[in-house]
Amino acid sequence: MAQPVYPTLSIEPVREGFTKQPAFDPTIRTSFEDGSYQVLAKTTNVPYIWSFHYRYLSVADKETLMSFYEDDANYGAVVIKWTDPSNDTDVFVHFATPPNCTLENNSTIEWQVEVSFVEAIGTYT
Numbered sequence: 001m002a003q004p005v006y007p008t009l010s011i012e013p014v015r016e017g018f019t020k021q022p023a024f025d026p027t028i029r030t031s032f033e034d035g036s037y038q039v040l041a042k043t044t045n046v047p048y049i050w051s052f053h054y055r056y057l058s059v060a061d062k063e064t065l066m067s068f069y070e071d072d073a074n075y076g077a078v079v080i081k082w083t084d085p086s087n088d089t090d091v092f093v094h095f096a097t098p099p100n101c102t103l104e105n106n107s108t109i110e111w112q113v114e115v116s117f118v119e120a121i122g123t124y125t
Helices: 059-072
Strands: 019-022 027-031 037-041 048-058 080-084 089-095 100-103 110-119
Touching: 048 059, 059 110
Parallel strands: none
Antiparallel strands: 019 048, 027 037, 048 110, 080 089, 089 110, 100 110
16 A cells, blocks of 8 residues: 655645654764773664745644644655655654644735655655
8 A cells, every 4th residue: 555645735844944854863872981982883774854934824724734734644644655855855753742733923825834754764665
């Protein structure tokens, strides 16, 4: 079964504040009394985490995104296919947290939405 595909919205995420980084530090760091230290890898696979946000998202786009999160992504439990806008590469991810939706300024029709994904380690289609 193919994974659900992140919906196309009418605007792109804001480039400012877009982050991609390892989800955790994959090393064990041990300090010794003489000031030296030892670093060992504790895992061979390190997933990435992405964070980005939308500004001035319409009510329709916000509802599309939230419906996708609740239904297709099953509140983050289902792996989804998403295109990383920084390099146009398709990756398989989970929602790391629920989308954070706040009204834009004093508007009742525009939203600011923060989204975080964590890479799904495994093989998907």
